[in-house]
Amino acid sequence: MTQLDENRSGRTTVVGGVRRSGSSVSRNERVREVVAVTVTVLIIVGVWELLTAVLGVAPVVLRSPQQIFGEFATDPMLYLTHAWTTCYEILIGFAIATVLGVALAVVVVSSRLLQITIYPILLVLQIVPKVAVAPLLIVFLGFGVLPKVVIGVLLAFFPILVNTAIGLRSADREIIDLVRVLNGSRLQEFVHVRFPNAMPFAFGGLKLGMTLAVIGAIIGEFVGANKGLGFILIQANTQVNTDQAYAALIILSAIGLVLYGAVAWLESLLLPWAREVKEQGIP
Amino acid sequence: MRVGAYNADQVDSRDSAQRAQKPDIRLQHVSKRFRTESGIVPAVEDVTFELSDREFLCIVGPSGCGKTTILKAIAGLVPVSAGEITVFGRTVTGPYPDVGMVFQNPVLLKWRTILGNVLFPIDILRGGRKKAKGFAQELLELVGLSGFEGRYPHELSGGMQQRAAIARALVHDPRLLLMDEPFGALDQITREAMNMELMRIWMETGKTTILITHSIEEAVFLADRVIVMTPRPGRISGLVRVDLERPRAASVRLTPAFNELKGQVDQLVRGGMLESRRSEDVEDADSGGSS
Ligand SMILES: Nc1ncnc2c1ncn2[C@@H]1O[C@H](COP(=O)(O)OP(=O)(O)OP(=O)(O)O)[C@@H](O)[C@H]1O
Ligand SMILES: [Mg+2]
Numbered sequence: 001m002t003q004l005d006e007n008r009s010g011r012t013t014v015v016g017g018v019r020r021s022g023s024s025v026s027r028n029e030r031v032r033e034v035v036a037v038t039v040t041v042l043i044i045v046g047v048w049e050l051l052t053a054v055l056g057v058a059p060v061v062l063r064s065p066q067q068i069f070g071e072f073a074t075d076p077m078l079y080l081t082h083a084w085t086t087c088y089e090i091l092i093g094f095a096i097a098t099v100l101g102v103a104l105a106v107v108v109v110s111s112r113l114l115q116i117t118i119y120p121i122l123l124v125l126q127i128v129p130k131v132a133v134a135p136l137l138i139v140f141l142g143f144g145v146l147p148k149v150v151i152g153v154l155l156a157f158f159p160i161l162v163n164t165a166i167g168l169r170s171a172d173r174e175i176i177d178l179v180r181v182l183n184g185s186r187l188q189e190f191v192h193v194r195f196p197n198a199m200p201f202a203f204g205g206l207k208l209g210m211t212l213a214v215i216g217a218i219i220g221e222f223v224g225a226n227k228g229l230g231f232i233l234i235q236a237n238t239q240v241n242t243d244q245a246y247a248a249l250i251i252l253s254a255i256g257l258v259l260y261g262a263v264a265w266l267e268s269l270l271l272p273w274a275r276e277v278k279e280q281g282i283p
Numbered sequence: 284m285r286v287g288a289y290n291a292d293q294v295d296s297r298d299s300a301q302r303a304q305k306p307d308i309r310l311q312h313v314s315k316r317f318r319t320e321s322g323i324v325p326a327v328e329d330v331t332f333e334l335s336d337r338e339f340l341c342i343v344g345p346s347g348c349g350k351t352t353i354l355k356a357i358a359g360l361v362p363v364s365a366g367e368i369t370v371f372g373r374t375v376t377g378p379y380p381d382v383g384m385v386f387q388n389p390v391l392l393k394w395r396t397i398l399g400n401v402l403f404p405i406d407i408l409r410g411g412r413k414k415a416k417g418f419a420q421e422l423l424e425l426v427g428l429s430g431f432e433g434r435y436p437h438e439l440s441g442g443m444q445q446r447a448a449i450a451r452a453l454v455h456d457p458r459l460l461l462m463d464e465p466f467g468a469l470d471q472i473t474r475e476a477m478n479m480e481l482m483r484i485w486m487e488t489g490k491t492t493i494l495i496t497h498s499i500e501e502a503v504f505l506a507d508r509v510i511v512m513t514p515r516p517g518r519i520s521g522l523v524r525v526d527l528e529r530p531r532a533a534s535v536r537l538t539p540a541f542n543e544l545k546g547q548v549d550q551l552v553r554g555g556m557l558e559s560r561r562s563e564d565v566e567d568a569d570s571g572g573s574s
Contacts, residue, residue: 172390174386174388174390175390175392177355177358177360177384177386178384178386178390178403178404178407179407180360180378181358181359181360181378181379181380181382181384182378182380182404182407182408182455183378183379183380183407183408184407188407192392192403192406192407193392196392196394196395197393197394199394271394272435273393273394273395273435273436273437274393274394
């Protein structure tokens with residue numbers, strides 16, 4: 001019995017050292033982050049306002065934040081409807097790119113033969129400059145939403161595919177062995193090990209993909225459209241309406257930021273365990 | 284690769300009469316050669332040994348002598364090039380779930396809580412979580428981790444992760460426990476504490492166990508028998524029977540008998556003079572003690 005007592009005491013020495021979970025710290029940090037970002041934005045806007053007043057640059061080139069907001073306020077509905085069109089194109093493009101990218105990643109990882117045959121095609125698709133293809137797509141697919149979505153998909157799916165594939169492949173050899181020991185199926189291997197393992201990588205690709213889907217929609221609208229913020233931007237340029245151009249540009253950036261933030265937020269929501277992985281440097 | 288030669292139900296029905304005669308694990312002239320780009324690597328050559336029911340076997344030997352290969356071969360993860368492995372009277376042709384594996388690293392699933400990790404084998408075996416949950420909790424208590432069920436692996440220390448991995452290896456109540464340097468990454472003090480725990484778990488659960496280690500002390504402390512291997516190619520160079528009384532206290536390490544055994548194993552590991560000793564001599568070493 002004395003031995004057992006010894007065991008128990010031996011155990012307590014090991015139990016120490018629990019690492020802290022990030023949650024209790026993060027609230028304070030959150031507040032600090034929000035304050036820091038707000039202050040930075042305010043400073044930039046202030047300096048901008050000041051510089052336009054002091055420098056006396058030609059109004060065609062540089063406009064002050066106040067003037068730009070004034071332009072937006074004259075017809076907010078105009079901007080909002082066009083912003084909605086652009087958002088719509090971005091989101092559909094992103095959604096399709098996600099499904100396509102993840103599905104192709106699974107295909108590429110699960111079969112060596114398919115990898116060899118499909119990968120070169122995908123690579124060529126990736127390398128062809130999309131900006132150059134855009135006018136063709138407009139010719140083929142018309143002025144509607146479709147060509148914008150297609151360009152967005154073409155731009156966005158590749159990083160999603162590559163990152164997801166890396167994630168699926170990087171599953172621990174020994175965990176796969178464990179699944180094999182337990183006579184697990186290939187499906188179980190994917191569902192229980194490879195997919196969850198790939199999630200942080202996939203989200204890296206998704207964030208990249210989101211920024212590219214935004215660019216895709218704008219390229220599409222630049223080349224041929226009668227709706228959307230890209231269309232507004234082109235229109236403003238031809239009319240030398242600098243206020244309108246700035247307003248459209250700022251809204252566009254805001255959309256990009258918000259959508260990117262949404263993906264990042266979803267990630268932190270779905271992958272609370274990935275905090276540590278992120279600390280190790282995966283964006 | 285996945286051959287249904289092993290049926291958990293069949294294996295589980297322990298026929299005591301049969302068990303008395305047949306060893307749980309038997310390796311007969313097992314060799315393994317890996318085909319690599321630079322040629323054929325002989326990892327293991329002509330390894331023969333047996334394990335009886337509820338026996339605790341340790342394998343020691345320098346890096347690259349084929350310890351992991353043997354363990355994986357017993358688990359059915361690596362097909363042998365020659366010879367035969369039988370487990371519970373059946374020839375191993377592929378993986379079978381009557382094995383609990385503990386790897387050198389804890390290899391927990393980062394996205395599962397500690398309880399979720401322990402239940403992982405149950406999910407793969409489609410065993411029904413509800414029934415297993417109570418047992419998983421018991422195991423966590425056994426390894427001193429009750430209260431940490433909801434934590435994620437990265438919130439635990441290395442030693443705690445390794446203990447979770449041991450609980451995971453036991454959750455589907457396998458008859459065989461295979462451990463590949465489970466405490467290799469731990470400091471001496473934690474390691475000794477873990478040895479005590481493992482011994483207690485082994486005595487409580489009565490699994491037939493193979494543990495690989497680089498630590499001679501660990502091997503002598505835990506094992507009923509210690510197999511010593513030498514590299515290039517991986518061979519058994521000797522076998523030491525550890526007849527220290529159980530249960531063993533931590534202080535057994537200070538006794539002359541313990542140090543005598545340690546010395547024997549150490550000599551076999553260094554084994555210059557035993558170079559010529561072949562695995563056929565294992566029987567000798569077994570009965571008469573070595574050197
Ligand atoms: N998959 C493989 N392909 C080719 N060679 C391998 C493979 N696995 C192991 N080997 C070789 O087999 C030999 C034994 O390897 P093994 O991993 O069994 O050694 P070990 O005794 O476990 O070593 P360690 O103590 O370092 O873990 C080594 O020479 C190794 O290079
Ligand atoms: Mg090894």
